[in-house]
Amino acid sequence: MLNCKETTQLASDRFERRLTLTERMNFLMHIMMCPFCRRFSRQIGWLHDLFHKASTLPDDQLAAIGQKLPLDRERLARALRDQDRQ
Amino acid sequence: MIQPDRSGQQHELDPQRWVEIHGDVLMGYAMLRVRDRDLAEDLVQETLVAAWNARDRFEGRGKERTWLVGILKRRIFDFYRRRWREQPATALSADADGDQMMDRMFDEKGMWKDEKPQVWADPRRALDGKEFMEYLELCLKKLPARLAEAFTLREMEEVDGNEICQALGISATNLWQMIHRARAGLRRCLEKNGFGSLGKE
Numbered sequence: 161m162l163n164c165k166e167t168t169q170l171a172s173d174r175f176e177r178r179l180t181l182t183e184r185m186n187f188l189m190h191i192m193m194c195p196f197c198r199r200f201s202r203q204i205g206w207l208h209d210l211f212h213k214a215s216t217l218p219d220d221q222l223a224a225i226g227q228k229l230p231l232d233r234e235r236l237a238r239a240l241r242d243q244d245r246q
Numbered sequence: 247m248i249q250p251d252r253s254g255q256q257h258e259l260d261p262q263r264w265v266e267i268h269g270d271v272l273m274g275y276a277m278l279r280v281r282d283r284d285l286a287e288d289l290v291q292e293t294l295v296a297a298w299n300a301r302d303r304f305e306g307r308g309k310e311r312t313w314l315v316g317i318l319k320r321r322i323f324d325f326y327r328r329r330w331r332e333q334p335a336t337a338l339s340a341d342a343d344g345d346q347m348m349d350r351m352f353d354e355k356g357m358w359k360d361e362k363p364q365v366w367a368d369p370r371r372a373l374d375g376k377e378f379m380e381y382l383e384l385c386l387k388k389l390p391a392r393l394a395e396a397f398t399l400r401e402m403e404e405v406d407g408n409e410i411c412q413a414l415g416i417s418a419t420n421l422w423q424m425i426h427r428a429r430a431g432l433r434r435c436l437e438k439n440g441f442g443s444l445g446k447e
Contacts, residue, residue: 163356165348172426176400176407177418199363204429206370207436208401214278214375214382215402219271219311221376222278226270229283233265236291240261240298 162190164197171201175208259301265294268314275315278379279322279402281386289325293318323405326395327413333392344390344427351430364437367445385435389428396421397428 162170167190170183179187191198272293276286297304297314304313353359373381386394396414399405400421411421436442 163352164358165352165356168430169423169426172429173422176422176425196358196362199365200430200433203363203366203433203442206366206368207429207433209370210373210375210378211401213370214379215404217274217278217375221374222272222274223270224274225277225376226273226275229273229277229286231265231269231273231287231290233262233269236265236269236294237262239291239295240264243295243298 162186164190164194167191167194167197168200171197171204175204261298264298268294268311271311272314272318276318276322279398280325281383285325289318289321292321296321319403322403323399323409323413326399329395330392330414343424344393344431347390347431348427351434361434363433364442366437366442369441369444372444381436381439381441382432384439385432388435389431393424393428393431396424397432400425 167187170179170187171191173179173183191201269290272290273286276289277283280286280289293314297317304310351359351361369378386398389397392414396410399410400407407418407421411418414421416424
Protein backbone atom coordinates (compact mmCIF):
# COMPACT_ATOMS: atom_id res chain seq x y z
CA MET A 161 0.00 0.00 0.00
CA LEU A 162 1.37 3.40 -0.96
CA ASN A 163 1.64 6.19 1.58
CA CYS A 164 0.35 9.70 0.92
CA LYS A 165 3.72 11.09 -0.10
CA GLU A 166 4.17 8.41 -2.76
CA THR A 167 0.58 8.72 -3.90
CA THR A 168 0.78 12.48 -4.44
CA GLN A 169 4.03 11.98 -6.37
CA LEU A 170 2.15 9.68 -8.74
CA ALA A 171 -0.71 12.17 -8.96
CA SER A 172 1.82 14.68 -10.22
CA ASP A 173 3.66 12.23 -12.46
CA ARG A 174 0.48 11.65 -14.44
CA PHE A 175 1.16 14.98 -16.14
CA GLU A 176 4.74 14.03 -16.97
CA ARG A 177 4.62 10.41 -18.05
CA ARG A 178 2.40 7.38 -18.47
CA LEU A 179 2.08 5.47 -15.21
CA THR A 180 2.62 1.71 -15.24
CA LEU A 181 -0.36 -0.55 -14.68
CA THR A 182 0.78 -1.37 -11.16
CA GLU A 183 1.27 2.29 -10.34
CA ARG A 184 -2.17 3.13 -11.60
CA MET A 185 -3.78 0.37 -9.54
CA ASN A 186 -1.93 1.36 -6.39
CA PHE A 187 -2.78 4.99 -6.98
CA LEU A 188 -6.49 4.30 -7.42
CA MET A 189 -6.61 2.03 -4.39
CA HIS A 190 -5.11 4.74 -2.24
CA ILE A 191 -7.26 7.66 -3.41
CA MET A 192 -10.41 5.59 -3.03
CA MET A 193 -9.72 5.50 0.67
CA CYS A 194 -7.90 8.77 1.29
CA PRO A 195 -9.90 11.99 0.87
CA PHE A 196 -6.80 14.16 1.23
CA CYS A 197 -4.90 12.59 -1.63
CA ARG A 198 -8.11 12.58 -3.65
CA ARG A 199 -8.44 16.34 -3.13
CA PHE A 200 -4.78 16.88 -3.85
CA SER A 201 -5.03 14.97 -7.07
CA ARG A 202 -8.11 16.83 -8.30
CA GLN A 203 -6.77 20.24 -7.30
CA ILE A 204 -3.44 19.91 -9.08
CA GLY A 205 -5.43 18.98 -12.18
CA TRP A 206 -7.32 22.27 -11.90
CA LEU A 207 -4.05 24.12 -11.44
CA HIS A 208 -2.66 22.40 -14.51
CA ASP A 209 -5.63 23.63 -16.57
CA LEU A 210 -5.20 27.16 -15.23
CA PHE A 211 -1.52 27.11 -16.14
CA HIS A 212 -2.46 26.11 -19.63
CA LYS A 213 -4.91 29.01 -19.80
CA ALA A 214 -2.25 31.41 -18.56
CA SER A 215 0.34 30.16 -21.03
CA THR A 216 -1.97 30.70 -23.98
CA LEU A 217 -3.20 34.21 -23.22
CA PRO A 218 -4.33 36.09 -26.34
CA ASP A 219 -2.12 38.92 -27.57
CA ASP A 220 -4.40 41.69 -26.33
CA GLN A 221 -4.18 40.40 -22.75
CA LEU A 222 -0.40 40.02 -23.00
CA ALA A 223 -0.23 43.59 -24.27
CA ALA A 224 -2.32 44.75 -21.30
CA ILE A 225 0.23 43.21 -18.95
CA GLY A 226 3.10 44.71 -20.92
CA GLN A 227 1.56 48.16 -20.88
CA LYS A 228 1.62 48.22 -17.11
CA LEU A 229 5.40 47.88 -17.20
CA PRO A 230 6.18 50.65 -19.57
CA LEU A 231 9.00 49.67 -21.87
CA ASP A 232 11.57 52.27 -22.67
CA ARG A 233 10.56 52.34 -26.33
CA GLU A 234 13.00 55.04 -27.28
CA ARG A 235 15.89 53.04 -25.93
CA LEU A 236 14.73 49.88 -27.69
CA ALA A 237 14.24 51.64 -31.00
CA ARG A 238 17.67 53.19 -30.60
CA ALA A 239 19.17 49.75 -29.96
CA LEU A 240 17.68 48.56 -33.24
CA ARG A 241 18.90 51.58 -35.18
CA ASP A 242 22.37 51.09 -33.73
CA GLN A 243 22.43 47.61 -35.21
CA ASP A 244 22.13 49.05 -38.68
CA ARG A 245 25.02 51.42 -38.12
CA GLN A 246 27.43 48.70 -37.15
CA MET B 247 13.86 45.78 -45.06
CA ILE B 248 11.48 47.05 -47.71
CA GLN B 249 7.91 45.95 -47.18
CA PRO B 250 4.82 46.70 -49.20
CA ASP B 251 2.08 48.36 -47.10
CA ARG B 252 -1.64 47.80 -47.63
CA SER B 253 -1.75 49.99 -50.64
CA GLY B 254 1.09 47.99 -52.12
CA GLN B 255 3.58 50.80 -51.75
CA GLN B 256 7.07 49.95 -50.61
CA HIS B 257 8.29 51.55 -47.42
CA GLU B 258 11.17 51.16 -45.04
CA LEU B 259 10.45 49.19 -41.83
CA ASP B 260 10.80 51.57 -38.94
CA PRO B 261 12.39 50.44 -35.63
CA GLN B 262 10.16 52.74 -33.62
CA ARG B 263 7.03 51.28 -35.16
CA TRP B 264 8.28 47.74 -34.69
CA VAL B 265 8.78 48.35 -30.99
CA GLU B 266 5.30 49.83 -30.78
CA ILE B 267 3.63 46.93 -32.54
CA HIS B 268 5.36 44.11 -30.68
CA GLY B 269 6.93 45.57 -27.53
CA ASP B 270 4.03 45.25 -25.10
CA VAL B 271 2.99 41.76 -26.17
CA LEU B 272 6.54 40.44 -25.86
CA MET B 273 6.94 42.19 -22.53
CA GLY B 274 3.73 40.64 -21.19
CA TYR B 275 4.82 37.23 -22.44
CA ALA B 276 8.24 37.48 -20.81
CA MET B 277 6.90 38.93 -17.58
CA LEU B 278 4.50 36.02 -17.04
CA ARG B 279 7.42 33.65 -17.34
CA VAL B 280 10.34 35.33 -15.59
CA ARG B 281 8.40 37.59 -13.18
CA ASP B 282 11.15 40.18 -13.04
CA ARG B 283 10.64 43.46 -14.81
CA ASP B 284 14.25 44.27 -15.66
CA LEU B 285 15.05 40.77 -16.75
CA ALA B 286 11.92 40.67 -18.91
CA GLU B 287 12.93 43.93 -20.55
CA ASP B 288 16.45 42.66 -21.25
CA LEU B 289 15.06 39.50 -22.83
CA VAL B 290 12.66 41.50 -24.98
CA GLN B 291 15.47 43.77 -26.12
CA GLU B 292 17.72 40.81 -26.97
CA THR B 293 14.85 39.26 -28.89
CA LEU B 294 14.06 42.37 -30.91
CA VAL B 295 17.72 42.99 -31.69
CA ALA B 296 18.29 39.40 -32.79
CA ALA B 297 15.15 39.51 -34.90
CA TRP B 298 16.03 42.89 -36.34
CA ASN B 299 19.38 41.60 -37.53
CA ALA B 300 17.78 38.52 -39.04
CA ARG B 301 14.77 40.30 -40.55
CA ASP B 302 15.87 39.77 -44.12
CA ARG B 303 15.90 36.06 -43.57
CA PHE B 304 12.37 36.10 -42.15
CA GLU B 305 10.73 38.07 -44.95
CA GLY B 306 7.08 37.27 -44.51
CA ARG B 307 7.39 33.57 -43.79
CA GLY B 308 4.47 33.05 -41.41
CA LYS B 309 3.34 35.56 -38.84
CA GLU B 310 5.89 38.03 -37.59
CA ARG B 311 4.58 37.85 -34.03
CA THR B 312 4.89 34.07 -33.91
CA TRP B 313 8.45 34.32 -35.14
CA LEU B 314 9.34 36.86 -32.45
CA VAL B 315 7.71 34.84 -29.67
CA GLY B 316 9.69 31.83 -30.87
CA ILE B 317 12.93 33.75 -30.44
CA LEU B 318 11.86 35.04 -27.02
CA LYS B 319 11.00 31.51 -25.87
CA ARG B 320 14.49 30.34 -26.77
CA ARG B 321 16.03 33.31 -24.93
CA ILE B 322 14.08 32.55 -21.77
CA PHE B 323 15.23 28.95 -21.72
CA ASP B 324 18.83 29.96 -22.49
CA PHE B 325 18.75 32.41 -19.64
CA TYR B 326 17.81 29.73 -17.12
CA ARG B 327 20.22 27.24 -18.63
CA ARG B 328 23.05 29.71 -18.10
CA ARG B 329 21.93 30.57 -14.60
CA TRP B 330 21.72 26.93 -13.54
CA ARG B 331 25.16 26.24 -14.96
CA GLU B 332 26.63 29.11 -13.00
CA GLN B 333 25.13 28.00 -9.70
CA PRO B 334 27.69 26.45 -7.35
CA ALA B 335 27.19 22.79 -6.51
CA THR B 336 26.06 23.61 -2.98
CA ALA B 337 23.10 25.51 -4.35
CA LEU B 338 22.05 22.29 -6.03
CA SER B 339 21.71 20.33 -2.82
CA ALA B 340 18.47 18.54 -2.18
CA ASP B 341 17.63 21.04 0.50
CA ALA B 342 17.46 23.88 -1.93
CA ASP B 343 14.93 21.84 -3.83
CA GLY B 344 12.40 21.64 -1.11
CA ASP B 345 13.22 18.78 1.27
CA GLN B 346 12.18 20.92 4.21
CA MET B 347 9.02 21.99 2.50
CA MET B 348 7.99 18.38 1.98
CA ASP B 349 8.87 17.52 5.58
CA ARG B 350 6.36 20.10 6.70
CA MET B 351 3.66 18.37 4.68
CA PHE B 352 4.35 14.71 5.39
CA ASP B 353 5.49 12.84 8.49
CA GLU B 354 8.21 10.21 8.54
CA LYS B 355 5.75 7.55 7.45
CA GLY B 356 4.79 9.64 4.44
CA MET B 357 1.33 10.51 5.79
CA TRP B 358 -0.20 14.00 5.71
CA LYS B 359 0.63 16.09 8.73
CA ASP B 360 -1.48 18.93 10.12
CA GLU B 361 -2.05 20.88 6.95
CA LYS B 362 -4.06 18.36 5.00
CA PRO B 363 -5.62 19.39 1.69
CA GLN B 364 -8.98 21.09 2.23
CA VAL B 365 -12.06 20.98 0.07
CA TRP B 366 -11.88 23.42 -2.85
CA ALA B 367 -14.53 24.72 -5.17
CA ASP B 368 -13.39 24.37 -8.77
CA PRO B 369 -11.49 27.65 -9.41
CA ARG B 370 -11.27 27.29 -13.19
CA ARG B 371 -14.39 29.26 -14.09
CA ALA B 372 -13.75 31.94 -11.48
CA LEU B 373 -10.39 32.97 -12.90
CA ASP B 374 -9.00 33.83 -16.27
CA GLY B 375 -5.36 33.15 -17.02
CA LYS B 376 -4.25 36.64 -16.05
CA GLU B 377 -5.96 36.62 -12.67
CA PHE B 378 -4.50 33.20 -12.00
CA MET B 379 -1.01 34.53 -12.60
CA GLU B 380 -1.62 37.36 -10.18
CA TYR B 381 -2.46 34.79 -7.54
CA LEU B 382 0.53 32.69 -8.41
CA GLU B 383 2.98 35.54 -8.26
CA LEU B 384 3.01 35.44 -4.50
CA CYS B 385 3.30 31.67 -4.18
CA LEU B 386 5.95 31.08 -6.84
CA LYS B 387 8.22 33.48 -4.96
CA LYS B 388 7.96 31.31 -1.87
CA LEU B 389 9.24 28.19 -3.62
CA PRO B 390 12.96 27.40 -3.75
CA ALA B 391 14.12 29.27 -6.88
CA ARG B 392 15.11 26.29 -9.00
CA LEU B 393 11.83 24.54 -8.31
CA ALA B 394 9.89 27.57 -9.42
CA GLU B 395 12.05 27.99 -12.52
CA ALA B 396 12.02 24.37 -13.66
CA PHE B 397 8.30 24.17 -13.00
CA THR B 398 7.52 27.35 -14.95
CA LEU B 399 9.52 26.14 -17.94
CA ARG B 400 7.74 22.81 -17.90
CA GLU B 401 4.21 23.93 -17.12
CA MET B 402 4.02 27.29 -18.90
CA GLU B 403 6.63 27.08 -21.60
CA GLU B 404 5.99 23.40 -22.16
CA VAL B 405 9.71 22.89 -22.65
CA ASP B 406 10.53 19.24 -23.23
CA GLY B 407 11.36 17.46 -19.96
CA ASN B 408 14.55 15.93 -21.42
CA GLU B 409 15.88 19.37 -22.31
CA ILE B 410 15.31 20.60 -18.77
CA CYS B 411 17.03 17.50 -17.37
CA GLN B 412 20.06 18.17 -19.56
CA ALA B 413 20.20 21.82 -18.58
CA LEU B 414 20.02 20.95 -14.90
CA GLY B 415 22.22 17.88 -15.18
CA ILE B 416 19.65 15.69 -13.43
CA SER B 417 17.74 12.50 -14.22
CA ALA B 418 14.12 12.37 -15.29
CA THR B 419 13.15 10.94 -11.90
CA ASN B 420 14.75 13.91 -10.19
CA LEU B 421 12.94 16.32 -12.44
CA TRP B 422 9.59 14.65 -11.74
CA GLN B 423 10.29 14.97 -8.06
CA MET B 424 11.13 18.65 -8.41
CA ILE B 425 8.00 19.32 -10.41
CA HIS B 426 5.89 17.46 -7.90
CA ARG B 427 7.37 19.49 -5.07
CA ALA B 428 6.65 22.70 -6.91
CA ARG B 429 3.03 21.61 -7.42
CA ALA B 430 2.60 20.54 -3.82
CA GLY B 431 4.14 23.76 -2.50
CA LEU B 432 2.03 25.93 -4.76
CA ARG B 433 -1.15 24.09 -3.92
CA ARG B 434 -0.58 24.55 -0.23
CA CYS B 435 0.36 28.22 -0.53
CA LEU B 436 -2.65 28.97 -2.72
CA GLU B 437 -4.90 27.22 -0.24
CA LYS B 438 -3.52 29.29 2.61
CA ASN B 439 -4.35 32.38 0.60
CA GLY B 440 -7.99 31.50 0.16
CA PHE B 441 -7.72 30.01 -3.31
CA GLY B 442 -10.02 27.12 -2.47
CA SER B 443 -13.07 29.31 -1.98
CA LEU B 444 -12.71 31.34 -5.19
CA GLY B 445 -14.90 29.00 -7.18
CA LYS B 446 -17.84 29.45 -4.83
CA GLU B 447 -18.60 33.00 -5.88
